[in-house]
Amino acid sequence: MSLMLLIEQVLNGLQLGVMLFLMASGLTLVFGVMGLINLAHGSLYMVGAFAAAWVAAATGSFLLALAAALAAAAAAGAIVEVVVIRRLYARDHLDQVLATFALILVFSEGTRWIFGSFPLYLNVPDYLAGPVTLPGGIEYPLYRLSLIGVGGLIACALYLLIARTRLGVQIRAGEADREMIAALGVDISKLYTVVFALGAALAGLAGALVGTIQSVQVGMGEPVLILAFVVIVIGGIGSIKGAFVGALLVGLTDTLGAFLLPQLFGAFMDVSSAAAVGSALASMLIYLLMAAVLFLRPRGLFGDTA
Amino acid sequence: MKSTLTAAALAAALAMGATQASAEMSDIKVGMITTLSGGGASLGIDIRDGFMLAVKQAGAGHVDVVIEDDQRKPEIAVQLADKMVQSDKVDLLTGIIWSNLAMAVVPSVTAQGKFYLSPNAGPSALAGKGCNKNYFNVAWQNDNMHEAAGAYANEQGYKNVFIFAPNYPAGQDALTGFKRFYEGELAAEIYTTLGQQDYASEIAQIRASDADGVFFLLPGGMGISFLKQYADSGLDLPLMGAAFSFDQGILQAVGDAAMGVRNTSQWNKDIDNPANKKFVETFQAEYDRLPSLFASQGYDTAMLMISAMKKADVKDADAFRAALEEADFESTRGKFSFDTNHHPIQDIYVREVIKEGDVYTNKLIGTVLTDHSNAYVDECKM
Numbered sequence: 137m138s139l140m141l142l143i144e145q146v147l148n149g150l151q152l153g154v155m156l157f158l159m160a161s162g163l164t165l166v167f168g169v170m171g172l173i174n175l176a177h178g179s180l181y182m183v184g185a186f187a188a189a190w191v192a193a194a195t196g197s198f199l200l201a202l203a204a205a206l207a208a209a210a211a212a213g214a215i216v217e218v219v220v221i222r223r224l225y226a227r228d229h230l231d232q233v234l235a236t237f238a239l240i241l242v243f244s245e246g247t248r249w250i251f252g253s254f255p256l257y258l259n260v261p262d263y264l265a266g267p268v269t270l271p272g273g274i275e276y277p278l279y280r281l282s283l284i285g286v287g288g289l290i291a292c293a294l295y296l297l298i299a300r301t302r303l304g305v306q307i308r309a310g311e312a313d314r315e316m317i318a319a320l321g322v323d324i325s326k327l328y329t330v331v332f333a334l335g336a337a338l339a340g341l342a343g344a345l346v347g348t349i350q351s352v353q354v355g356m357g358e359p360v361l362i363l364a365f366v367v368i369v370i371g372g373i374g375s376i377k378g379a380f381v382g383a384l385l386v387g388l389t390d391t392l393g394a395f396l397l398p399q400l401f402g403a404f405m406d407v408s409s410a411a412a413v414g415s416a417l418a419s420m421l422i423y424l425l426m427a428a429v430l431f432l433r434p435r436g437l438f439g440d441t442a
Numbered sequence: 443m444k445s446t447l448t449a450a451a452l453a454a455a456l457a458m459g460a461t462q463a464s465a466e467m468s469d470i471k472v473g474m475i476t477t478l479s480g481g482g483a484s485l486g487i488d489i490r491d492g493f494m495l496a497v498k499q500a501g502a503g504h505v506d507v508v509i510e511d512d513q514r515k516p517e518i519a520v521q522l523a524d525k526m527v528q529s530d531k532v533d534l535l536t537g538i539i540w541s542n543l544a545m546a547v548v549p550s551v552t553a554q555g556k557f558y559l560s561p562n563a564g565p566s567a568l569a570g571k572g573c574n575k576n577y578f579n580v581a582w583q584n585d586n587m588h589e590a591a592g593a594y595a596n597e598q599g600y601k602n603v604f605i606f607a608p609n610y611p612a613g614q615d616a617l618t619g620f621k622r623f624y625e626g627e628l629a630a631e632i633y634t635t636l637g638q639q640d641y642a643s644e645i646a647q648i649r650a651s652d653a654d655g656v657f658f659l660l661p662g663g664m665g666i667s668f669l670k671q672y673a674d675s676g677l678d679l680p681l682m683g684a685a686f687s688f689d690q691g692i693l694q695a696v697g698d699a700a701m702g703v704r705n706t707s708q709w710n711k712d713i714d715n716p717a718n719k720k721f722v723e724t725f726q727a728e729y730d731r732l733p734s735l736f737a738s739q740g741y742d743t744a745m746l747m748i749s750a751m752k753k754a755d756v757k758d759a760d761a762f763r764a765a766l767e768e769a770d771f772e773s774t775r776g777k778f779s780f781d782t783n784h785h786p787i788q789d790i791y792v793r794e795v796i797k798e799g800d801v802y803t804n805k806l807i808g809t810v811l812t813d814h815s816n817a818y819v820d821e822c823k824m
Contacts, residue, residue, distance in 0.1 A: 141650040148642035244479070253483040255666055255695035260674055267676035275649070277674045280642065349674065350639040351666035351695060355480045359637060395643050398632065411633045415609055419635050 140274050145395050146388065151280045153387025154287025158342035159360055160367040160379040161294055162335020168374020169310045169331050172221065173229050175236040177339055177364065178357025179243035184209040184340025185347030185356060186247055189256035198261035202344055209340020210333045217332040222325065240358070248354050255353040258344075283345055290338070291380050298376055307331060311374055363390075366422055370429045372439025381437060386422050393421040468755040470747070471506045473526035475519050475547065476537035478511035482662050484691040485539045485736050486511070489561050491729055492721075492740030493536070499724065500748045508532060514539075516546040523547045527554055533756040534559065536743055539736075541565040541584060541611040552576040555759065557766070561743040562736065565611045566618075569785050570818035576759070578766055578784045580743040582708055583816035584612050585619030587684035590706035590790040590810040591657055592623030595682060597810070600624075604653035604679075606632035606644055608664065616659035616684065622817065629653035634660075641668045645675045655679055661686040666695050673699035680704070685804075688795055690734035693802035700795045700802060708788050709738045709775045710806045717745075717772035732803060738774045745771040781815045783822035790814050 163177050187208035192201035216239065224232045260279045267275040298304040306327055309317040318324045343357065350356070367386050371378025398414030405413065429437060474493065477486035490509060497505045508530050512519040519538065526532045534557040538544045544563035551558055552574040560568075560579040568574075569583045595603055605620055605628060607613035617631060629651040632644060648656060656679050660668050665687035672681070685707030693700055711722050711733060721741055725733040733741075749771035754761035769780050779787045790811040793804035 138650060141646055144646040144649070145643055148640075148646065151642065152640060248479070248483070253478075253487055254691055255484070255663055257695045257697055259670065259697055259699075265674060267674075275676055277671075277676070279674060346639075349667065349671050351663035351670075351692075353663050353666075353695075354483065356639075356663070359639070391643055394635075395647070411631055412609060415633045415635065 140272065143272070143274055144276060145391055147276055147280070147284070149388035149391035150384065151283050151287075151387070152391055153384035154284055154291070155342050155346050156360070156363055156367050156387055157287055157291060157380050157383035158338045158345075159364040160371070160383050161291075161376055162338045163364050164368040164371065164374055164376065164379045165307070165331055166335050167368065169307055170225055170328055172224060173232045173236065174221070174335075175233060175361065176216065176239035176243065177335070178361030179240050180209045180213055180336040180339040181343035181346075181357040181360060182243065182247060182354065183212045184343035185258070185352045186251055186256065187340070188344035188347060189258040189352045190251075192258055193256075198264075198348075201258070202341065205340045205344035206337045209343070210337035212340075213336020214329055214333040216336075217329050221332065222328070225328075244354050251354075253354065255351045258348050258352050260348055279349060286345065290341075294338075294376055303330070363422070366426050368436075370426055370436055372433075372436030375436070375438040378436055378438030385425065389422050389425050390418075393418040397421070467500075467504050467748070468751050468757075469504050469506075470534060470751055470756045471530070471532045472508070472747070473523070473530060473532035473535045474507055474509045474537035475512050475522045475526070475535065475543075476509070477514045477539050478509075480514050482514050482539055484734075485562070485662065486537070488691060488734045488736035489537060489539065489740035489743075492725070492733065492737035492742075493561065493744045494740075495721075495725055495728055495737075496741045496744030496748065498728075500744075504751065505744075505748075509537075512538070512543060514543070516543050519543040519547050520550070523551050527551060527556055533557065534747065536561055536747075538563055541615070544568065545611065548577055549574070557756070557759075557762070559743050559747060559766075561739045563612070564785065566615050566818055567611070569783050569816055570821035571823075573783045573818075573822035573824060575763060575784075575824045578746070578780065579786065580746055581739045581786070582788075583785045583818065584615035585622065586814060586816060587686075587706045587708070587790060588616040588619030588657075588659065589623045589817075590792075590814070591682050591684060592620040593810050594704065594706060594792055595620075595624050595626065595655060595657065598655070598680075600655040600680075601626040602629045602651075602653050603627075603655045603657050603682075604629040604632075604648050604651055605657045606630075606634055607659040608636040608638065609633035610636045612661075613659055620657055624657075634664075638664060639667045641671050644668075645672060645677065648679065649675070649677055653679060655682060657682045659684055659687065662692065666692050669696045669699040669703075682706075685709075685735050685793065688793070688804065689736065690732050690803065691736070693795060693804075697802070701797065703795045704807075705793050705795070705804070706790055706810060707735060707793050707804070708786075708790050709735050710791060710793050710804050712806050713775060713791075715772075715774075715776050718774040718776075721774045732801065742771075742773050742775070742778070745773070777813070781819050783816070783819050783824075785816050785818075787813055787815045 166174050184205035188201040188205040191204035264279045268278045367382040371382030397418045398411045401410035401414045510522045536559045539562045541563040548558050557576045562581050564579045564583040607616045681703045683705050685705050688705040750765035753765035756762045781787050792808045794807050796805045
């Protein structure tokens with residue numbers, strides 16, 4: 137195993153991490169501010185990817201496709217919030233899980249109804265295609281490198297939004313005490329719609345960016361949703377900083393675990409069984425990480441200590 | 443008055459014609475459990491459409507098909523099978539795509555005396571020690587196409603091949619099958635997660651190895667993801683695989699990244715025989731898309747069943763089984779017969795991904811294995 141291979145794997149882990157962050161940030165905001173468990177977040181990821189694939193096929197422009205993904209997911213998020221989610225804030229988590237699970241089914245079948253069951257085509261634009269050579273002679277796909285950059289930028293922007301703007305103050309206040317900010321004259325239901333649409337837009341963007349190198353198909357959001365929940369539990373519910381650190385931890389653990397564990401077992405087992413045992417253990421690794429974090433810090437790394 | 447009489451006479455004549463036709467064929471009730479929603483839905487839809495096309499061509503009225511969606515979940519497939527056997531009272535089951543679902547359903551329904559015709563999954567356990575006299579596989583034993591890929595790698599002179607597949611029964615069968623025929627060294631052997639979408643880690647390992655070829659099994663969306671990421675990585679080692687990763691349903695979503703890839707298959711739309719010509723033309727006319735490998739398997743499964751219905755009644759299980767064993771039907775893939783463990787003996791071809799106008803599709807480029815059976819025949823004691 138060479139150092140170059142290890143560095144490439146670390147980059148892969150970072151790339152997975154920042155994409156998970158885009159998903160997890162919306163999820164953690166919605167949970168933190170509104171106290172809502174939104175299982176349909178993965179469907180918004182799918183909506184973004186399908187909107188992007190459709191616009192890319194119609195116009196040929198990747199940037200327009202990304203804009204469409206943001207717009208479609210934000211619109212879908214806002215509509216869902218106004219029509220369904222709004223009625224769930226006062227209910228307990230079980231009702232929320234049930235209702236948002238129903239939304240998953242509605243979104244999946246609706247998408248199949250409109251686009252059919254066959255995966256759609258969405259590809260890397262020419263100006264981002266192919267590998268680049270990094271210092272040290274590592275060849276790495278330019279697109280994945282761009283994903284790391286975009287994810288990092290969005291993380292900074294989101295941090296500034298929460299920490300420095302009026303909307304950010306309202307979001308943080310909503311997290312701390314919703315009756316109080318309502319009493320101070322902030323339109324709480326509008327704030328909730330905005331936060332929900334913002335989270336949805338980020339999920340849609342992640343769907344479009346990831347769908348470009350993976351496959352755009354019905355049901356693509358659910359596996360990512362599970363990882364995103366692991367991320368917000370590790371990071372601490374409601375914390376953007378926690379979502380970022382948690383996402384990178386999960387991304388790196390998942391990638392490096394799947395790569396290193398089979399090699400580790402290979403040292404004292406034959407290749408086939410080492411591969412089988414190693415990959416089985418690697419798929420458990422992030423859950424072990426989550427269990428360890430919860431054991432040491434029951435509210436997650438950056439959760440409220442109260 | 444006269445015209446009503448004529449109409450009545452005509453109706454009587456028609457009815458007589460109909461009863462005469464039905465005298466040649468017995469009736470059957472079929473339960474189809476297949477994947478119609480979620481990630482693998484395109485495969486199940488193709489199987490269903492191929493099957494129903496053959497049923498329609500044989501003339502309606504004799505085949506009653508109950509179709510249910512297993513959502514690719516073993517527990518749901520088991521529930522559906524119980525419901526179909528106990529409350530729908532079906533005579534024969536078919537349709538399952540995935541080997542893990544087949545393993546959950548097939549042993550129990552065949553033990554209850556029902557027939558099961560597999561249009562796709564062919565796990566090694568059901569071909570060897572777990573074979574059953576009421577279980578027939580009309581597609582292939584899981585290892586078959588991978589064995590052919592191994593033989594093809596020898597033919598091409600590859601010496602150091604990187605192989606990987608998802609960690610589930612068909613994935614393990616794939617790598618075992620490849621290694622059974624491939625004679626060179628292995629650069630690495632890796633198991634990925636079923637449903638995995640990001641192959642950056644595997645691609646990095648391919649890059650770091652000194653492999654001269656890559657063999658993999660990644661059906662459905664997994665294959666789309668890998669091929670796109672591979673094309674973007676700058677690697678240009680030749681790729682080989684079984685037809686599942688390069689079939690009609692997914693090629694359009696992969697695009698140029700799949701061009702030129704060699705894959706092994708028992709069927710392609712340009713195999714030259716009358717049955718296949720009719721199938722390809724009528725499928726396109728009926729559903730307005732090119733048929734896939736899976737559609738051809740669904741079609742062949744129904745053709746086999748109909749051939750047996752013409753010879754025997756399904757209520758007479760021994761006679762019906764003997765009729766199935768004869769495999770007296772025009773297969774879309776040409777020569778077709780059953781070995782003693784009820785798995786096909788057939789030719790396996792190499793195809794290459796090409797572009798016809800705007801449509802990505804496969805072209806036949808040669809035969810790798812002739813009259814190929816499977817490695818588990820001797821283990822099967824019926």
